[in-house]
Amino acid sequence: MTARILDGKAVADEVRSEVAQRVREFVARLGVRPHLAAVLVGDDPASRVYVKNKRAACEKAGVDSSLHCLPASAGQQEALSLVAALSRDPAVHGILVQLPLPDGFDERSVILAIDPQKDVDGLHPFNVGLIAEGSPRFLPCTPFGVQQLLARSGVEIPGRRVVVLGRSNLVGTPLALMLSRKGPHADATVTLCHSRTRDLGEICRQAEILVAAVGRPEFLRAEMIRPGAVVVDVGINRLPDGRIVGDVHFESAVQVAGAVTPVPGGVGRMTVAMLLANTLRAAELQLGEEI
Numbered sequence: 001m002t003a004r005i006l007d008g009k010a011v012a013d014e015v016r017s018e019v020a021q022r023v024r025e026f027v028a029r030l031g032v033r034p035h036l037a038a039v040l041v042g043d044d045p046a047s048r049v050y051v052k053n054k055r056a057a058c059e060k061a062g063v064d065s066s067l068h069c070l071p072a073s074a075g076q077q078e079a080l081s082l083v084a085a086l087s088r089d090p091a092v093h094g095i096l097v098q099l100p101l102p103d104g105f106d107e108r109s110v111i112l113a114i115d116p117q118k119d120v121d122g123l124h125p126f127n128v129g130l131i132a133e134g135s136p137r138f139l140p141c142t143p144f145g146v147q148q149l150l151a152r153s154g155v156e157i158p159g160r161r162v163v164v165l166g167r168s169n170l171v172g173t174p175l176a177l178m179l180s181r182k183g184p185h186a187d188a189t190v191t192l193c194h195s196r197t198r199d200l201g202e203i204c205r206q207a208e209i210l211v212a213a214v215g216r217p218e219f220l221r222a223e224m225i226r227p228g229a230v231v232v233d234v235g236i237n238r239l240p241d242g243r244i245v246g247d248v249h250f251e252s253a254v255q256v257a258g259a260v261t262p263v264p265g266g267v268g269r270m271t272v273a274m275l276l277a278n279t280l281r282a283a284e285l286q287l288g289e290e291i
Helices: 008-030 045-061 076-088 107-112 125-133 141-152 172-180 200-204 267-286
Strands: 035-041 064-070 094-097 161-165 189-193 209-212 230-233
Touching: 008 045, 008 141, 008 267, 035 045, 035 076, 035 267, 045 064, 045 267, 064 076, 076 094, 076 107, 094 267, 125 172, 141 172, 141 230, 141 267, 161 172, 161 200, 172 189, 189 200
Parallel strands: 035 064, 035 094, 161 189, 161 209, 209 230
Antiparallel strands: none
């Protein structure tokens, strides 16, 4: 068996095109552009690249963006004050704090300082609670991207057995919540696995949809995959030889799975697309123009 490749680039381009059209309609109605403010603390090269890519995506979609930089030597209070000021600014509709923050910063406190109505990353506990309740306002960008990639690729989710590897607040935990709630792209039976899970291989082999988000290069291998399963690789890891790989051993997975996402070209593209969608939604909500 050779797996079908789920093309995150093509689906992300589709989402971006839809968002760009809705932004044009929004601007025509109100004369206001959605505005995303990005906060970058420190000088981590990867974080700078991520923020640059997100701002470029904003420009293509017709979304205004601004970058607010603090040195790594800045204190916690300075970061909190910046986020609080952006939260108060009516011209800013969405706030993105690029994670991880440098050592010494309390990420949770910084996230709590974001106005929940501007939390386009969907990480504020208030927004996480709405997901658990089944009435989400913003879905975290990467889990949202996974859900949309599956749905737009024709993968049936309702009633399927899903296994999520990794329980981070960024991906695993919110994705498990999202897929287990009621909804057209949900209603799955979800098992959330982590470092203390026993018989991990056996549990993975029960999955009809298997999501790897553990941050370990090529951790998920063919022997852990049910034949014909859909495998979603959320990981992105740089090996010592410079290669970029996911959490799935791609070469063996494609011989067993029914469909699989590549790295790069899979979920990463979707994350940025859903950030644009969330920024537009934030502007719609704040200006009373939600469609």
